[in-house]
Amino acid sequence: MAIIKFIKSKLFVGLYLLIVLMPTAFSKSVSYSLPYGWSKIKDMSNIKAINKYCEYDFFADHTKREKRYFEKNCPFESSSDIAEPKEIQEDYSQVERKYLYQSDNFSLFLKEKPITDPDIDPYFNSPTTILFLEKEGQIVDELTIRWHHTHDFGFTDELSYFIDKQFNIWLINHGVTEEGYWLSLWAHYKIDPQKLKFEAITVKTSGEQINFPDNLVVFANADYDKNSVQQCLKEEFNNECHDGNIYTYYLNEIKKNTALLVKKSQAPKNAFSLFKKKLDRSCLTMPRFDYIKGDPFPYFNDLYSCEIEGLKQELIRIEKELAKK
Numbered sequence: 001m002a003i004i005k006f007i008k009s010k011l012f013v014g015l016y017l018l019i020v021l022m023p024t025a026f027s028k029s030v031s032y033s034l035p036y037g038w039s040k041i042k043d044m045s046n047i048k049a050i051n052k053y054c055e056y057d058f059f060a061d062h063t064k065r066e067k068r069y070f071e072k073n074c075p076f077e078s079s080s081d082i083a084e085p086k087e088i089q090e091d092y093s094q095v096e097r098k099y100l101y102q103s104d105n106f107s108l109f110l111k112e113k114p115i116t117d118p119d120i121d122p123y124f125n126s127p128t129t130i131l132f133l134e135k136e137g138q139i140v141d142e143l144t145i146r147w148h149h150t151h152d153f154g155f156t157d158e159l160s161y162f163i164d165k166q167f168n169i170w171l172i173n174h175g176v177t178e179e180g181y182w183l184s185l186w187a188h189y190k191i192d193p194q195k196l197k198f199e200a201i202t203v204k205t206s207g208e209q210i211n212f213p214d215n216l217v218v219f220a221n222a223d224y225d226k227n228s229v230q231q232c233l234k235e236e237f238n239n240e241c242h243d244g245n246i247y248t249y250y251l252n253e254i255k256k257n258t259a260l261l262v263k264k265s266q267a268p269k270n271a272f273s274l275f276k277k278k279l280d281r282s283c284l285t286m287p288r289f290d291y292i293k294g295d296p297f298p299y300f301n302d303l304y305s306c307e308i309e310g311l312k313q314e315l316i317r318i319e320k321e322l323a324k325k
Contacts, residue, residue: 010101011178022126029149030103037145037162039169040075047206048200050075052120056180076174076181097132100163104197107134108167110145124150128291131169135196143189143198145171148277167191170196173289173297187287200287205300207244214309218244218251226252243304250311251276257318266321279310 044050053073056062062070071077098110112127129146132139145161156175163169171184188201203210209217221244229249232241254272261267268274283306287299 031101032045032165033100034167035164036100036217037170038160039162039164041160041162041172041186042164042168042188043077044172044183045188045202045204047183047186047204050183051206054181054183058178058180072183076176076183076268086180101167101262105135105193106191108132108163108191109134120149129161131163131198133191133196133198141197143169144288144290145169149291157291159291171289185289189291191312198286203287208300210284210287210303212284214277214282214284216280217301218247221245221248243308244302245292247304247308247311250308250315254311254315254318257315257322261318261321264322275314279314281308283310 023300034108039234046255053070054076056070056074096111099107099110100110109132110129111132112129115122116128117124126146126148128144131143131145133143144159145163146159148156148158150156157173158175159171159173160167161171167190169189169191171185171187171189172183174181174183176182185203185205187203189198190201191197192199200210200212202212207219207221211217229241229245233246233249252319254275258267258272258275262269262271267293283303285299285302289297289299
């Protein structure tokens, strides 16, 4: 009887409601506005092919067949698959932050960075959009994911993005000229749930592919000529030396000389791959692609400087080893 009276009591009812409602009363409910952005971006890693498909002289006369081919194959001709949920389509001027995801673990929101450079006309250029990673009200990481700049004759330079429900983030750098659309960069990121950081997975350009954390692949260049690079390196003030060609030159020299060391039993068979992996890991940092007017992304300049210096030092070391009797 005592148990029955307790069950009927207000105390029991209060305890029951507290237990049942505790998850919603004391935790932040998970909310999504994902996916968000242009979904086609995730499949645009074949930069060379896309640039070929998107060659198109806008000022020339084209046959119907040429127009259909261009419209069918160039992905920039259609933006119908851009995902922007209605609840966050309001203008940025109306809200400071656009939350895409909120939970107890972390939150994601977009915020625009206003144009402050007096040389950039806000009428023709959009503010930079930054994706913020937030934990307990504190910003723990950020990533630039969007900007749009219009140059002379209406030519553009843009950074665009797509974010899916698994927190994959894709970026592309692209634009348009009188000769058609161009694509120069494709990047894939993901959120590390333990470190609560944006983490780069792959970055591709027409000249290289970076597989994080420890693999830089520089594509073969049809214009590469060893003798030309050697001559270029001899000229101290020659600024025409292409970083990719210099990198290839030193990399090939190290491959050749490491093979000689292995042959003399002075190095393990996998010496070259071990060295390259270690060098790449030390040089590959988190890539962030902020807009710099009239300049290429400084990330690649810094990357090649680090790699080339490491290759030079390794070549010196190997040559000293080979010189020993």
